[in-house]
């Protein structure tokens with residue numbers, strides 16, 4: 001018992017040391033500082049490195065945290081954030097940027113979709129995390145406390161992982177409790193340049209974990225957004241400039257940076273509701289539809305065959321709307337999200 005409490009003290013000390021490091025960097029004069037934060041499980045059997053760049057502006061302003069690579073194979077946002085980091089001039093910046101270009105470095109280098117290969121957990125399902133848990137839970141705990149703890153606005157960037165087909169969109173939670181934060185998230189979505197804006201209902205009972213990174217930030221009262229861009233593990237140059245422009249427009253709206261970026265066209269499409277289809281049985285999925293296609297309620301979307309090619313299940317649309325994302329490669333597993341319809 002005593003041994004464990006000593007260990008707990010050691011861990012809380014090491015976490016607060018990291019915290020001090022981040023706070024110290026934020027208290028320095030205008031600077032661009034790259035730091036690798038090493039996180040470790042309580043029993044020291046697993047550790048990860050998390051690269052964090054702090055760009056401290058010349059003038060005072062908000063701290064805008066921009067992260068990518070919670071899922072290590074979602075390349076367009078990772079690559080765009082690495083470029084953006086080089087393009088920001090701290091002399092022109094009001095406030096601070098905290099940039100984490102690749103949150104899940106292990107998943108990135110091992111080319112593992114969705115999960116951290118060390119413990120097979122999906123970082124975007126374990127928030128707020130656990131300082132005494134597995135390495136992915138320790139990472140979530142670090143972000144919840146240390147990163148979100150100093151964040152005024154959060155942008156958590158994702159994209160179509162190796163098996164995901166999707167259309168680009170920007171999204172936020174319609175949190176009725178923190179109306180000012182929700183309004184700011186809506187405004188930042190509006191100016192971003194994304195044609196499609198998705199708002200999710202914010203339903204989160206007090207005794208339930210947020211699970212998702214940006215939902216956790218919303219719970220903590222932080223205006224937070226997420227974007228999805230790119231699909232099937234690919235990345236295009238045009239997606240990098242599109243993503244960077246979206247961030248520059250948000251920074252301009254936050255009065256943090258004046259970059260000569262054209263104003264975005266008005267948002268064309270909004271989806272305030274979503275319908276999800278779960279995979280009913282493991283098998284091989286066939287569909288002629290792609291992300292961005294419209295479907296009518298009850299329409300046949302595709303079917304699932306067994307490993308001998310026999311049809312075992314037909315999939316129909318639960319609502320009329322547009323497919324925001326779907327599994328874009330043949331294998332599907334029981335309980336996975338097969339597709340999401342926005343309407």
Ligand SMILES: [Zn+2]
Nearest residue numbers: 071074158159
């Ligand atoms: Zn993702």
